[in-house]
Amino acid sequence: MSDEALLRHYDGGQDLVARAMELLREAGKDLSRLSIDDLVGLDEFHVRGREATLSLARRLSLAGGERVLDIGSGIGGPARRLASLAAVDVVGVDLTPAYVDLANALSRLVGLEARVRFEVADALSLPFPDARFDVAWTQHVQMNIADKDRFMSEIFRVLVPGGRLALYDILQGPGGEVAYPMPWASQPSMSHLATPGAFRAAMERAGFVVESWEDVTATCRDWAARRYGAPPPPNAATVARLLGARNAAGAANIPRNLAEDRIAIVEAIARRPSAA
Ligand SMILES: C[S@@+](CC[C@H](N)C(=O)[O-])C[C@H]1O[C@@H](n2cnc3c(N)ncnc32)[C@H](O)[C@@H]1O
Incomplete structure (x- = not known):
């Protein structure tokens, strides 16, 4: 499966900035006075939306001053939320240019562009020097990535010794093959779900020490x-309306795959050990 097929899946060939502005106006929002709370529902592209971001942020407990990297930052809601919760600067990277453009446009609209910026990059080849970030954050991204070892070793590389990874992710559940489409994959060839054991082993092979791991499927x-x-x-301005029919078809399968335990969802914190 090529990056091009994945891009077509995610952006649908639309002008997402124009569509998002249209949806916000339809929802009665004044675009000259937007806050991040006006974007709830529109800019977080994962199960449990804002609730999930707040939960992972509580687990992470940022002190302020950390340099944060959001890998697969999507439309940018989680990165903006983190910057509003703590005095941190956030860089987001994502493979889909239309999402990066929209994420930057929304940051400008809510006045966060100096602290939260987004660029196009592949998680498997992060355009940063070693030890550039204190915290790495990723939610619902690695399902599109077959090479879990490379994904984890790139994150490990850009973290400082002692730095942390916060992860909220979808894994293969015990209930059997996932029913597609799902929001990250219109067809099975786009999806690379690892079992919890295999995924955690990839984290540990990269050198991470898993400090907390909670199955939040229920x-x-x-x-x-x-x-x-x-x-x-x-x-309402929602991800489903922004992305249209393909996303809606995938989202419709979420309750079934959860109810039948075909997917498992975890929240985890891992650390790159400090140098001895
Ligand atoms: C389901 S969305 C999640 C977005 C965001 N993390 C959130 O939770 O709101 C998955 C995102 O992963 C991105 N993605 C998939 N493969 C990627 C890769 N190899 N490198 C960077 N981003 C990737 C997609 O472009 C998409 O924005």
């Missing part, structure tokens, strides 16, 4: 039942 299952049982109002 929490996600409850969230999905609520979210898909009572959809937001039709004029």
